[in-house]
Amino acid sequence: MNSSAGKIQVSSEHSVVGNDASAAATAPVQQPLPLAFINGEALIEKPEDLFIPPDALEVILETFEGPLDLLLYLIRKQKFDITVLPIADVTKQYMEYVDAMMALKLELAAEYLLMAAILAEIKSRLLLPKRSDESEEEEDPRAELIRRLKEYELVKQAAEDLDLQPRLERDIFEVSVSTSSNVVPIRVEPDVSLAEVVLAFSQAMKRAEAFEHHTIAREALSTRERMSMILDLLNNTDYSPLEALFTPEEGRAGVVVSFLAVLELVKAQLIFCVQAGPYAKIHVKLGAHEED
Amino acid sequence: MKKINTAQLKQLVEAAIFVADKPISRQQLKDTVLNEFTVADRTLSKILNELKLDYQPRGIQLIEVASGFRFQSLDALSPWLSKLWQESAPKYSRAMLETLALIAYRQPITRGEIEQVRGVAVSSNIIKTLTERGWIKVVGHKEVPGRPALYATTKEFLDYFSMSSLADLPDADAFENMAENSESDPTLKVLNEAPSK
Amino acid sequence: MKKINTAQLKQLVEAAIFVADKPISRQQLKDTVLNEFTVADRTLSKILNELKLDYQPRGIQLIEVASGFRFQSLDALSPWLSKLWQESAPKYSRAMLETLALIAYRQPITRGEIEQVRGVAVSSNIIKTLTERGWIKVVGHKEVPGRPALYATTKEFLDYFSMSSLADLPDADAFENMAENSESDPTLKVLNEAPSK
Numbered sequence: 295m296n297s298s299a300g301k302i303q304v305s306s307e308h309s310v311v312g313n314d315a316s317a318a319a320t321a322p323v324q325q326p327l328p329l330a331f332i333n334g335e336a337l338i339e340k341p342e343d344l345f346i347p348p349d350a351l352e353v354i355l356e357t358f359e360g361p362l363d364l365l366l367y368l369i370r371k372q373k374f375d376i377t378v379l380p381i382a383d384v385t386k387q388y389m390e391y392v393d394a395m396m397a398l399k400l401e402l403a404a405e406y407l408l409m410a411a412i413l414a415e416i417k418s419r420l421l422l423p424k425r426s427d428e429s430e431e432e433e434d435p436r437a438e439l440i441r442r443l444k445e446y447e448l449v450k451q452a453a454e455d456l457d458l459q460p461r462l463e464r465d466i467f468e469v470s471v472s473t474s475s476n477v478v479p480i481r482v483e484p485d486v487s488l489a490e491v492v493l494a495f496s497q498a499m500k501r502a503e504a505f506e507h508h509t510i511a512r513e514a515l516s517t518r519e520r521m522s523m524i525l526d527l528l529n530n531t532d533y534s535p536l537e538a539l540f541t542p543e544e545g546r547a548g549v550v551v552s553f554l555a556v557l558e559l560v561k562a563q564l565i566f567c568v569q570a571g572p573y574a575k576i577h578v579k580l581g582a583h584e585e586d
Numbered sequence: 587m588k589k590i591n592t593a594q595l596k597q598l599v600e601a602a603i604f605v606a607d608k609p610i611s612r613q614q615l616k617d618t619v620l621n622e623f624t625v626a627d628r629t630l631s632k633i634l635n636e637l638k639l640d641y642q643p644r645g646i647q648l649i650e651v652a653s654g655f656r657f658q659s660l661d662a663l664s665p666w667l668s669k670l671w672q673e674s675a676p677k678y679s680r681a682m683l684e685t686l687a688l689i690a691y692r693q694p695i696t697r698g699e700i701e702q703v704r705g706v707a708v709s710s711n712i713i714k715t716l717t718e719r720g721w722i723k724v725v726g727h728k729e730v731p732g733r734p735a736l737y738a739t740t741k742e743f744l745d746y747f748s749m750s751s752l753a754d755l756p757d758a759d760a761f762e763n764m765a766e767n768s769e770s771d772p773t774l775k776v777l778n779e780a781p782s783k
Numbered sequence: 784m785k786k787i788n789t790a791q792l793k794q795l796v797e798a799a800i801f802v803a804d805k806p807i808s809r810q811q812l813k814d815t816v817l818n819e820f821t822v823a824d825r826t827l828s829k830i831l832n833e834l835k836l837d838y839q840p841r842g843i844q845l846i847e848v849a850s851g852f853r854f855q856s857l858d859a860l861s862p863w864l865s866k867l868w869q870e871s872a873p874k875y876s877r878a879m880l881e882t883l884a885l886i887a888y889r890q891p892i893t894r895g896e897i898e899q900v901r902g903v904a905v906s907s908n909i910i911k912t913l914t915e916r917g918w919i920k921v922v923g924h925k926e927v928p929g930r931p932a933l934y935a936t937t938k939e940f941l942d943y944f945s946m947s948s949l950a951d952l953p954d955a956d957a958f959e960n961m962a963e964n965s966e967s968d969p970t971l972k973v974l975n976e977a978p979s980k
Contacts, residue, residue, distance in 0.1 A: 564891075
């Protein structure tokens with residue numbers, strides 16, 4: 295895009311680009327002198343013969359972003375003041391370009407033809423004699439077009455400036471630093487409320503009607519907890535003394551719970567007890583009694 | 587809340603900005619790496635400023651863009667650094683840049699409004715490319731027949747062009763003046779409701 | 784071949800290591816960013832050494848790995864930096880909650896027994912998730928064919944739910960009655976709303 299912009303620039307300054315074709319291309323649309331236009335009103339000399347070498351023209355024409363862009367180019371090239379848009383003159387030049395585009399069978403967007411119609415309309419309104427009875431507020435028919443041209447020029451400038459703005463991948467590069475190998479993503483576990491657990495339990499139990507409800511009574515629970523704790527304390531290989539399973543600090547109730555838990559575990563064949571003789575110390579171990 | 591000394595805090599903030607995949611904001615720093623410490627806003631600002639200064643003479647710089655802080659290479663080194671990649675940076679057409687500029691300056695704006703200013707149709711491809719790059723997004727729909735989408739630019743757009751806010755756009759003043767003038771001038775105001783296409 | 788002063792050279796080498804996607808070797812540096820300059824091996828080594836020292840007190844370090852040089856965050860900062868990649872696990876399914884509840888209320892319990900109550904198979908994933916969270920553990924094996932594992936809840940489970948022992952587990956029937964009544968009794972309504980952690 296820089297190169298094409300450059301081309302417009304060069305031809306608008308009427309300088310020779312170094313090849314005859316492009317120099318010639320600028321010739322036909324040149325007007326003798328800006329002085330020839332007064333008030334934008336009409337009387338001008340006939341343009342010089344229109345000869346546009348197709349190759350060169352095509353390059354120029356294709357760089358236009360639309361009718362407003364083309365109009366701006368024509369205005370800037372002739373150093374016209376946008377605010378006193380010499381409509382007849384610009385219209386004529388515009389039509390020359392549009393004709394050239396058609397001749398070259400360039401894809402001619404409808405917008406170019408629409409602009410031609412707008413220009414023709416403005417021109418004809420300017421030619422009409424002013425009616426005295428009409429209010430003085432009648433606006434200059436060129437005003438809207440001038441506003442649009444100014445606005446488009448601003449956008450064009452903004453686009454060029456945006457392109458100059460330092461940008462990633464072209465002018466600046468993002469820094470990437472790796473983490474040391476012991477950085478691992480942290481997983482946040484979901485929150486669970488106790489109410490959810492309790493409800494889940496009663497729902498599961500409701501579905502399984504086979505289960506008797508008394509098994510979930512509070513007392514059974516602490517026995518069951520003690521059963522888990524005892525299983526956790528014991529292992530498969532070594533015997534532990536039975537009294538290691540009791541915590542005197544818990545008082546009588548605690549000892550009873552532990553004793554019940556041991557009985558339950560023996561009944562469930564999860565642990566077994568051995569006693570060397572009467573009144574000897576009882577030892578416990580994980581696993582069931584082996585039947586002899 | 588634990589405390590952390592300023593030297594460690596600075597190392598942590600520095601490393602976090604370096605290893606984060608995207609620019610990281612003050613708030614994100616507080617919500618992640620700093621969340622178990624009590625760090626005053628002033629302290630954090632001071633640290634960020636110090637880091638900026640620390641890197642001033644170096645080959646990379648700490649800068650603040652729209653979505654936060656990032657380290658980036660020195661602008662001046664780009665001719666050599668670009669040799670690290672086989673492909674050259676993408677170039678954007680005038681049509682694309684003009685469309686992007688209009689969305690940036692006039693947001694929220696419809697495609698029809700862009701076409702009106704540019705005087706030509708905006709190809710769907712341009713809108714698609716800009717959307718895919720994450721530079722523009724639909725922020726709503728205009729309550730007119732057809733309910734056309736309203737486009738605006740994103741933080742990623744500002745990040746990409748090294749800006750921290752829309753106020754950093756070049757020519758922002760010119761656009762503002764243009765908008766003001768057309769509003770204060772009654773003749774032009776009527777003309778503003780331009781013949782729609 | 785052009786010359787470049789050492790300060791600029793250092794900036795360039797530093798920035799190149801920073802912006803490269805992978806570790807970069809001495810040779811790669813010479814072939815890319817440095818390819819239009821005459822840089823002696825000794826100079827390059829000196830620069831790399833200097834850079835290593837420059838970053839010693841900082842939050843990131845220049846290190847040399849098999850394929851070249853790269854910057855990486857300080858080991859000691861990892862516990863906090865990890866938070867940059869924080870992800871939330873999905874909420875627990877009903878199957879997960881029921882399994883947990885059954886283990887809590889009926890421990891020690893085998894997987895088969897849970898399946899018997901629930902009427903459906905308990906996926907290994909559920910057991911794995913609850914075990915990894917540290918809420919359940921194997922406390923023994925039931926002496927039946929196959930010696931299935933017996934599951935029980937852990938101390939962490941009690942801690943999480945602020946209970947000092949399983950005796951604090953609410954009586955499920957009573958709890959449900961309360962929940963039902965609370966619809967008419969505003970004072971109990973609070974119980975319905977799960978205590979958020």
